[in-house]
Amino acid sequence: MTYRQDVRSDADVGAWVDVDLLSSLSSFVDPVRGYEERFVMPTLGGARTIATITEPLGASRSIGWVICHSFGLEQVYLRTMEAAFARAMASAGFPSVRIHGRGYGDGAFVPEGVGLSSHVEDAVDAVDLLLAETGVAEIGLAGPRFGASVAAIVAARRGASGLIMWDPVVSGKRFLDAMQQQTLLSSLAGKDSAPQPARPLSVADEPIDLQGIPLNDRASKEIAALHLTDEVASFAGRGLVVQISRAGEASPDVRRLLSAFREGGGSVDFEHVPPGAKQRPFGGPSFRGNLDGTKVDTQRELQGNLIERAVGWAERSWPVSSDTGEESE
């Protein structure tokens, strides 16, 4: 991958920048909700980025969490949920780290695009960051959509104790197909001429454009080849899969995923949450514009529900002893 690794330095700018002022603002405490949050600037996957550590003000539980973001524009739309989840978890005693991986947010720009392997590498490095910054004994990974798949892969590889997956992407090919369809629909809205059919992923010799996100041939093949059920056999911890659906039962994909976890020895619970009436798909744009210029967050209630389920499940799974304030097994 090509990116400007040297764009962030520790250059001595103290002669013209009030470094003390800016450094003093790199963290804040919320005494009401009982957490502290701070920015750090780690190197993940070989590139500098900005990450956020959120920790409880009181005693921490023994497990900390790495929050893995989703792919493409879903990362933009779900970023706020990640922050809300981190803060709710810290209020419940769980430290966490959330990151901007390569190709996202404050991370390094990657002109040819990123893929599954870069997401996984960045999340693996984020696990080390969590251990170094918070000193937790156990690790958990959490993520929405594609981030859930990344979380599961890293959890299996790193022997994590916990895993939280919201609406996981089980088939990479179907995920890419859906993104291509969305790209075509978006472009139709502005076309002055007849739209061209989407370029098949298999013949892409330069990055294709998925809703403005570059995706090269290698990355597209990598994602298309993702069968999450094949990746999670070695996960032996406790997990939660939350599916967003009107039906009260797991989809065939999620049923296969749950079976794969259980065959591997993992203890994975399933919950489902119904979507709101006028809500856009989970992972899509949150806001719907009104004629008066205001915008309504159509995802807030659902995301709040997803966070509440996950935090409640984590509290039950890693309870705190009422006598000692320490975790009991």
Place this chain on the structure above:
Amino acid sequence: MREFPIYVPLDGDHIAAVVTVPEERPRGMVALLQGLGSGRSHRYQLWTRAAHELADRGIASVRMDYREMGDSTGLISGTLNDPPVEEILEVIRVGLRALDLPTCAVVGNCMGGRAALRVAQELGDCEAVGVIVTDNPQNYVGRAREAAMHASKAKRLARKIERRITRGRRHHERHEHIPIQWIPEIPATLGVHPMLLMYVGPERFARPLQVDATALIRSTKTPATMISFQTIVADTLHLDFPIEVQAELLDRVVRWLDDEVPWRVSVGERKQTA
């Protein structure tokens, strides 16, 4: 280049922002403002990429998450017609204080564009203001009407605008061109601060916008040095920018800030040094 991620306290909330500084004393600072719904890096990392490019050219920047977005706390306080100017100004103040600068430039798109205009008005001696319009320009008719409803002398102004819209619709039926009713801050800012007015979208909207922008610039007698009207034709609406459009937009914004903004602060400094 060095980056400082910060939380700016404001009325019990914390506004997340990143201050990016070049490795030499900056020529000035620009606040980069996105639309409602995106985080501080904007979609496709546009503002992160802009911040790095600008730092290479000796220009500092600040990008921020609005309340409730990204890493900021609190609840969203802004709308398209009433952008969150207070929190933007607070972040800008911290950036200016840290860099010991008296003022800055502001660039924004969608709601961030309108916010940039309002912030420029509040700052008074703003270095420059850039507005990136990414919507069907005709939508601005509705927004202008809405804004007028909230203005002083609201009814009279609204009736006047209604009449112009009706005339525009009739005109459109004959000539397929509805004159744009600009959001009020655009004509009010023309000639006051150096301005970049950029449209990104389909060609069928770019042409009438060009005509109306030219008419507006003439009618306000805005000197050519004070306005740069640019269009980037893209077969897409709203904010789903194709990759090549992202690169073009980034290049044009950075070049405008680098080449066309006079950066009075740095000129003054140079004079003092000399």
